[in-house]
Amino acid sequence: MLSGMNVGLPLLTQPQEVKLVSSSGERDLYESLAEIYSIIITLDGLEKAYIKDVVTEAEYTETCTRLLKQYKSSLGDESVSREFVDLETFKRTWGLECPRATERLRIGLPATVEQASHGAPQASSAGAGGVVGGASGSLILAATENFITFLDALKLNMVSKDALHPLLSEVIQSVNKVTDGEFENRGKIIQWLIALNQMRATEELSDDQARELAFDIEQAYQGFKATLN
Structure with a gap:
């Protein structure tokens, strides 16, 4: 009788494979x-x-x-x-x-x-506004082109996060290579980057948001150009 009671019971000495995932x-x-x-x-x-x-x-x-x-x-x-x-x-x-x-x-x-990096090399001719001197001509040109590219993208109705966030990131990074100081409406660039970052990848701005974004970045562009004078 006793010998038959363990029929069908698993052998505890044989480890069982545990599958953590099924595919x-x-x-x-x-x-x-x-x-x-x-x-x-x-x-x-x-x-x-x-x-x-x-x-x-x-x-x-x-x-x-x-x-x-x-x-x-x-x-x-x-x-x-x-x-x-x-x-x-x-x-x-x-x-x-x-x-x-x-x-x-x-x-x-x-x-x-x-926050605008202060690690970029500054020439001795850098002015009070913090604009990089010396070989900054190409940096200024790059920043200017990035502003224009972004504003053109909005005019072409590119209003998804996927399209706008990388372009606006290029704007702020190129700007920071030109000036380590604050300028009028620079904060708007950061605010929009944060807003875009919190959107879903394929989410799009409304017409009102797109117009507001274009206005804010145009104002930031004018503020940036004012630092170059």
Whole structure:
């Protein structure tokens, strides 16, 4: 009788294989979510290092820009974005705090770009406005062309986040290479970059928003040109 009681019971000495994922697609999904988790942790550490002056502005800018691009690229996958939901939901799900990374991801720009980097080389002839002297002609031209390109894109009804955010990022980065000082309506560029960064990739501006954006960037362009006089 006793010998028959264990019929059909599993042999405990034989380990059972546990499948964590049921398909290659599911595995790819969780690998992408793990990458996002790692990016957030790394970005938070980078922000702390920058505040403590442990890394140079150049090192910070390069690394932060790369991490932000990786973050956006990971969320470009529809299945990943759907599982991610949004940053606050993801943080709650995985027990993350990372306030500095949260703020940087909200803004979508390195602090050196957001606040106008003071790391660009300045010639001795730089004026009170902080305009880079010497070989700044090509930098001024690049910034001017980026303003015009962005405003032309709006005239051509390019109003999606995917179209506008990269162009406006080029504007502020090129401007920061010309001047390390504030100028009239520079803050509008940052405000719109943050607003665009918070939109979904394919989301588009309304007609009123597009007109307001064009007006604000045109005003910022005039403010930028005033620093060159």
